[in-house]
Amino acid sequence: MSSLPPLADPVRLTVRTSAGSYAIEIAAEATRWLGQLLDAAGVPARRFVVSTQTVWRLHGERLQGVTGEEAILIPDGERFKHLATVGRIYDSLVRAGADRASAIVALGGGVTGDVAGFAAATYLRGIPVVQVPTTLLAQVDSAIGGKVGVNHALGKNLIGAFHPPAAVVIDPELLATLPRREFRAGLYEVVKYGVIASRTLFDQTSRDLAALFGRDASALLPVVAASCRIKATIVEQDERESGLRRTLNFGHTAGHALEAVTKYRRFRHGEAVAYGMLAASALAAARGVLPESERAEIASLIAKMGPLPAVADLSAADVVEATKRDKKVIAGRLHFVLPTAIGATTIVGDVTLEELTRALVGIGLKEG
Numbered sequence: 001m002s003s004l005p006p007l008a009d010p011v012r013l014t015v016r017t018s019a020g021s022y023a024i025e026i027a028a029e030a031t032r033w034l035g036q037l038l039d040a041a042g043v044p045a046r047r048f049v050v051s052t053q054t055v056w057r058l059h060g061e062r063l064q065g066v067t068g069e070e071a072i073l074i075p076d077g078e079r080f081k082h083l084a085t086v087g088r089i090y091d092s093l094v095r096a097g098a099d100r101a102s103a104i105v106a107l108g109g110g111v112t113g114d115v116a117g118f119a120a121a122t123y124l125r126g127i128p129v130v131q132v133p134t135t136l137l138a139q140v141d142s143a144i145g146g147k148v149g150v151n152h153a154l155g156k157n158l159i160g161a162f163h164p165p166a167a168v169v170i171d172p173e174l175l176a177t178l179p180r181r182e183f184r185a186g187l188y189e190v191v192k193y194g195v196i197a198s199r200t201l202f203d204q205t206s207r208d209l210a211a212l213f214g215r216d217a218s219a220l221l222p223v224v225a226a227s228c229r230i231k232a233t234i235v236e237q238d239e240r241e242s243g244l245r246r247t248l249n250f251g252h253t254a255g256h257a258l259e260a261v262t263k264y265r266r267f268r269h270g271e272a273v274a275y276g277m278l279a280a281s282a283l284a285a286a287r288g289v290l291p292e293s294e295r296a297e298i299a300s301l302i303a304k305m306g307p308l309p310a311v312a313d314l315s316a317a318d319v320v321e322a323t324k325r326d327k328k329v330i331a332g333r334l335h336f337v338l339p340t341a342i343g344a345t346t347i348v349g350d351v352t353l354e355e356l357t358r359a360l361v362g363i364g365l366k367e368g
């Protein structure tokens with residue numbers, strides 16, 4: 001036994017919301033004692049796990065003992081993040097006679113968490129949901145903050161609610177089975193947290209990159225915990241996105257536009273955000289608000305993380321046009337989250353479309 005590497009210490013964070021508070025438990029093997037954690041958090045004893053075939057096959061066995069109810073399995077993928085899938089969850093709940101003394105346990109990536117969370121927010125006008133995220137993106141981002149919802153045929157995340165979880169249980173060991181590209185996509189959000197709020201997290205991510213990609217739980221745990229702490233602190237101070245929460249959109253203005261012009265097919269969300277961070281950093285450096293050496297550090301960490309889908313065939317003008325449709329343009333000027341250093345940001349409201357075009361061309365898009 002003594003030859004095993006030491007496990008990183010478990011971390012518990014508390015998130016205060018307008019409706020109360022919830023705990024985020026981050027521990028290697030946390031899912032093995034999920035039942036006890038949920039008992040301690042006062043989660044009702046009738047628990048309905050919502051998951052996908054893929055995740056349930058890989059990790060369902062860890063949840064033995066959490067519930068006597070049959071798992072509700074939904075189809076996998078962003079294209080099933082719509083109301084029909086929520087309807088299927090309601091069907092299963094009604095058939096099983098789920099009542100107000102029931103809870104949903106969402107076991108999966110961000111799609112599962114958002115869909116199952118929305119079902120929980122609306123079934124019987126709201127039953128508790130526990131988030132058990134299984135992708136890195138979900139562990140550091142979507143499982144925290146209480147936003148749940150689904151897409152509409154005409155736009156992403158148009159239907160939703162605020163439904164803070166009863167608890168979030170994060171087990172970094174679940175990430176062992178995550179495809180490398182999915183893992184990397186989530187890691188770009190970790191880089192985002194480092195750039196907006198923590199030089200230490202940025203440096204740790206850079207230093208431990210190989211161990212992180214190797215899914216070494218003792219490297220993952222502190223990085224996931226630091227990311228969760230940043231998101232939790234921000235959403236606690238700005239639950240409904242009036243100000244501070246916007247800093248979480250660093251890299252997302254150009255990122256969303258890149259996703260839109262490629263019809264959500266070319267990039268994983270995090271990959272588009274990686275380009276968005278490169279563009280925002282280039283723009284900040286060109287304005288002189290970010291030292292060039294720190295821009296270069298951000299770009300070099302992103303490059304070191306591995307390949308990104310090509311952008312050389314995409315037109316900067318089309319991407320700029322897409323940011324306009326995203327309603328982020330007011331009187332020809334864009335609201336933008338700009339880094340001022342690694343670990344600090346500012347929000348400006350005066351970025352011109354020409355500046356953004358130049359930044360996009362600077363990171364490899366074609367002119368015109």
Ligand SMILES: NC(=O)c1ccc[n+]([C@@H]2O[C@H](COP(=O)([O-])OP(=O)(O)OC[C@H]3O[C@@H](n4cnc5c(N)ncnc54)[C@H](O)[C@@H]3O)[C@@H](O)[C@H]2O)c1
Binds near residue numbers: 111
């Ligand atoms: N609610 C929020 O605040 C918030 C924030 C950010 C993103 N989101 C949403 O999150 C969604 C994206 O989440 P995602 O990136 O996790 O995508 P996802 O849920 O589609 O999961 C990605 C893929 O990984 C697979 N997978 C999940 N866990 C696995 C595991 N442990 N091992 C192997 N494979 C596994 C899934 O089957 C899926 O194919 C988007 O819909 C986005 O809108 C929500």
Ligand SMILES: [Zn+2]
Binds near residue numbers: 189273
């Ligand atoms: Zn994001």
